[in-house]
Amino acid sequence: MTPLSYFLQRGTAMLMVPLIITHLAVIIMAVQGGLSAEEILSRTRGSMLWAGFYGVFVLAASIHAGIGMQTILHEWTPLGRQASANIGHTLIAILWLLGARAIYAVVWA
Amino acid sequence: MTSSDRTLKVDIWRGNEKGEYQSFEVPERENQTVLDVVTYIQRHLDPALAYRFACRVGVCGSCTMTVNGRPRWTCRTHVSRVVKGGKLTIAPLTNLPVIRDLVTDMTPFFEKWRDARGRFVAGDGPKDELAPVQPESRERSAASAAIECINCGVCYSACDVVSWNDDYLGPAALNRAWAAYNDVRDGDRNGILKAVSQGAGCHTCHSHQSCTEHCPVSLNPTFSIAGLKRASLKAKLKGALK
Numbered sequence A: 001m002t003p004l005s006y007f008l009q010r011g012t013a014m015l016m017v018p019l020i021i022t023h024l025a026v027i028i029m030a031v032q033g034g035l036s037a038e039e040i041l042s043r044t045r046g047s048m049l050w051a052g053f054y055g056v057f058v059l060a061a062s063i064h065a066g067i068g069m070q071t072i073l074h075e076w077t078p079l080g081r082q083a084s085a086n087i088g089h090t091l092i093a094i095l096w097l098l099g100a101r102a103i104y105a106v107v108w109a
Numbered sequence B: 001m002t003s004s005d006r007t008l009k010v011d012i013w014r015g016n017e018k019g020e021y022q023s024f025e026v027p028e029r030e031n032q033t034v035l036d037v038v039t040y041i042q043r044h045l046d047p048a049l050a051y052r053f054a055c056r057v058g059v060c061g062s063c064t065m066t067v068n069g070r071p072r073w074t075c076r077t078h079v080s081r082v083v084k085g086g087k088l089t090i091a092p093l094t095n096l097p098v099i100r101d102l103v104t105d106m107t108p109f110f111e112k113w114r115d116a117r118g119r120f121v122a123g124d125g126p127k128d129e130l131a132p133v134q135p136e137s138r139e140r141s142a143a144s145a146a147i148e149c150i151n152c153g154v155c156y157s158a159c160d161v162v163s164w165n166d167d168y169l170g171p172a173a174l175n176r177a178w179a180a181y182n183d184v185r186d187g188d189r190n191g192i193l194k195a196v197s198q199g200a201g202c203h204t205c206h207s208h209q210s211c212t213e214h215c216p217v218s219l220n221p222t223f224s225i226a227g228l229k230r231a232s233l234k235a236k237l238k239g240a241l242k
Ligand code: HEM
Pocket: A010, A013, A014, A016, A017, A020, A061, A064, A065, A067, A068, A069, A071, A072, B205, B206, B207
């Protein structure tokens, strides 16, 4: 692991702590008295606050998980350092695209 | 020393990377160490058994072996503490090439000490002036906490990351680098941070403390490595690692 990937992985981990707590707290509050698609969308649609919140969250989680998987692949599989890094970076892109698409769907679509 | 008729069943690794365990019966003695058992076998049962030791008092670090699955200094390990059902299984240290029987090739271990730049580099201050090092300073305390390593290789054998990643510098070399980094007389402290940040250096450590758990002289390589991670990350962010 390079100093940069170490920094990014630990930094995103710290960043995600408050994001995950907020995410869980909102879920718990939202499910009080049942949950419906309209209720969720009424909160998120057009909200730059939630777009920003989940935008940061998705990016942090993508980077964090991508670097983490790169480490695991390098240590636990016969893949070398470069191959593990390529897969890790691809994973960051895929996770980010999936997350960005989901944010687009609940905020703008 | 009181002797009894009881014996220990001792399985010892014979061969190199390829080989098998050979069983011996060794008389059980009070206060017997694992090294005593190996020595008994070599003196009385099979003179061809290869193993290594020197000081017999926990100073030289040469007698380490895998005993009932864990890396240990055998001269300071009493049989009574580690024996399981009258049985001992003794193998060479893991994570190192085996030369023969219980003797490993420590070359990769010491090459990594070199690669982590764990040696002193003189600065260009005047030779006739003593550098002041305050005994109570943060650096001196950090160096003191890490310095008493006996180069035994136990932590290196206990580290899973070493077994997963051949290039990982490992706990002993990094612990040494931390001690060297905290020597304020060193002429190129930044060079140490560079050395430990390259390839599979300090940031590869998962902080799971197997090294610290096993170190026979109770050093804490995990803590030293955390110090290196912190110091080199700071240097990196300041652009000092290029
Ligand atoms: C706030 C929440 C989180 C914190 C504090 C956190 C913290 C950490 C830390 C400190 C490591 C390094 C472990 C090591 O070096 O051994 C790590 C590794 C990892 N994390 Fe997270 N993480 C969090 C959330 C997540 C999430 C949401 C994912 C998945 C999307 C994830 C996936 C991974 C993976 C795959 C690794 C690699 C395992 C390894 O290197 O041992 N983490 N995490």
